[in-house]
Amino acid sequence: MAVGAGRDPERRRALLEAADRVIRREGPAASMAAIAAEAGISKPILYRHFGDKGGLYRALAERHTRALIEVLRGEFSRDAPIGSRARATVDAYLATISADPNLYRFLVHRAGAQGSAAHGAMSTMIRDVGRELAEMLVAEGESVDPTRAHVWGHAIVGMVRTAGDWWLDHDREVPRADVVDGLVELILGGLPAAASGPTRPGRGAR
Template sequence: MSGRPDGRAERWRAHRAARRAAFVDAAFRALDRHGPDAGMAEIAREAGVSKPRLYRHFADKAELHAAVAERTSALVCDRLRGAMHDSASPAARLRAAIRAYVGVLAEHPGVFRFVRAGRLGGQPGADCEAAAGVVATLLRGQLHAFGIDSPAAAPWAHGLVGAVEAAGAWWLDQDDMPQEAFVEHLTVLVGGAVNAALRSVGVPPEGREPTRQTREDDHDHSRSPA
């Protein structure tokens, strides 16, 4: 054997990956058009193929759910990272992140409901895990800025993401709350929770100097031998 890669096999894998991606695109459109109960028939019709053709790429709706959840996770995380990267202060990053997340919900309500319903039915929550990872990174950054090493960032992040997701599910069923008003309410809630959590481990409110204990600890560390 030559050990060289099989060009035909590589092209076939690339073709199948592209087809799966196109079918996930079609699933997004079908779910947003028909709602979370859209079936494989509606998705196949949106993709312009027969159901048997769709089943060549997804064994069942659960496998399609996993692919849609993965795409949703990537979309949410990209939006969150972009929003936080473009904002200067922690408060501005928080508001931008919530606005970005709510924006995804507003763009793809059927997809959000489909992913959430599947997860509540026992599917893994990779989308929430990924979003919580982004939030945990932000929280760790704030802790480290004050020289605090705490394992609290991960549980805080998962709690915040779960609360925001539940609020988002509620908001999608409302007809009388504008999107920006919802963003503002969530920002106040999450901002208060984050500030309280950070204060509990010694991080002062935004814009203030580190606490006396933090300064003393930093001074002690600076005097300790390397």
């Protein structure tokens, strides 16, 4: 039987909520002991529900990446011009990570570094968003090659995520709207140029 199978889902959710509170309060360095204390249980009981530290990390990653991807999917799949959707999606992403920066850093940096399963959950989320964006570009483009669309989709997701990481360290001096403007300008400015066709290297170039 898998770890946690058959256990009370309400209890499991309560433990994850306790973990969220500790991580938001203490940051990415939050310990398992602190999480267990917040939940009013011992570490062995916490491990019994999740198997080990990696199991807890995976559960947290799945819980939050699923919520984030639903937010992003809702923004870029709505009926609106692509510019409006790009702006709303980028803004929603930045708003989400800035609302819980400690939780975001825990999931992306600590959990990703220490738990391969949690890292896998984050990677799956990134791939899913990149794939859905690529499919949207193919559906809306007049002659967008599917391979190129997937390159664009995953590149855009990586760019927005990296810029978001930087902005979390500078959000007091850099308004979110400025970051959104810069990213959307780059995305919407780059796609038409890329759609015109690749630049071929000169003869002999490597």
